[in-house]
Amino acid sequence: MIKYEKVIFVCTGNTCRSPMAATIYCSLETNSDIKVISRGLVVLFSEPSNPKAETVLKSHNLELGGHISKPLKQSDIDENTLILTMTEKQKLSIMELFEYTDNVYTIKEFVGETGDVTDPYGGTLLDYEECYVELARLVKKTVYKLNEEEQL
Numbered sequence: 018m019i020k021y022e023k024v025i026f027v028c029t030g031n032t033c034r035s036p037m038a039a040t041i042y043c044s045l046e047t048n049s050d051i052k053v054i055s056r057g058l059v060v061l062f063s064e065p066s067n068p069k070a071e072t073v074l075k076s077h078n079l080e081l082g083g084h085i086s087k088p089l090k091q092s093d094i095d096e097n098t099l100i101l102t103m104t105e106k107q108k109l110s111i112m113e114l115f116e117y118t119d120n121v122y123t124i125k126e127f128v129g130e131t132g133d134v135t136d137p138y139g140g141t142l143l144d145y146e147e148c149y150v151e152l153a154r155l156v157k158k159t160v161y162k163l164n165e166e167e168q169l
């Protein structure tokens with residue numbers, strides 16, 4: 018059983034889905050000291066998080082805390098890193114572009130579901146809220162799974 022030391026949530030721009038997922042994760046009780054970060058695959062320049070993502074998180078009493086988008090780099094990853102992407106396409110890109118990617122899954126795949134977490138980019142506040150609700154469910158399942166694995 019792998020003991021993960023780090024979880025990286027990955028999306029495209031690192032301004033919405035993966036920072037929301039990392040923020041939700043950090044707000045939950047976990048039994049471990051796994052480090053949690055978020056990164057993007059297409060980050061051409063540093064940007065703050067999406068204001069609609071911030072508004073939605075605030076309405077759930079969560080804060081992104083001055084998040085600035087960052088690209089995924091090889092130096093972020095080692096053999097004890099769990100990488101959770103939002104889409105199958107992102108997962109395949111990571112497997113192609115990086116080393117130490119035995120532990121890369123889409124977040125839905127990791128928790129026994131199928132499909133992608135779609136991008137609310139350019140959508141309404143309600144689209145962002147729906148994305149939050151989906152991520153909150155998936156991240157909770159991720160934490161349960163990691164906690165179970167810790168106890169084995």
Ligand SMILES: N[C@@H](Cc1ccc(OP(=O)(O)O)cc1)C(=O)O
Nearest residue numbers: 028029030031032033034035138
């Ligand atoms: N940064 C991209 C656009 C982009 C931004 C955010 C985004 O959503 P997420 O951060 O959830 O991947 C997706 C794409 C661009 O400039 O084209």
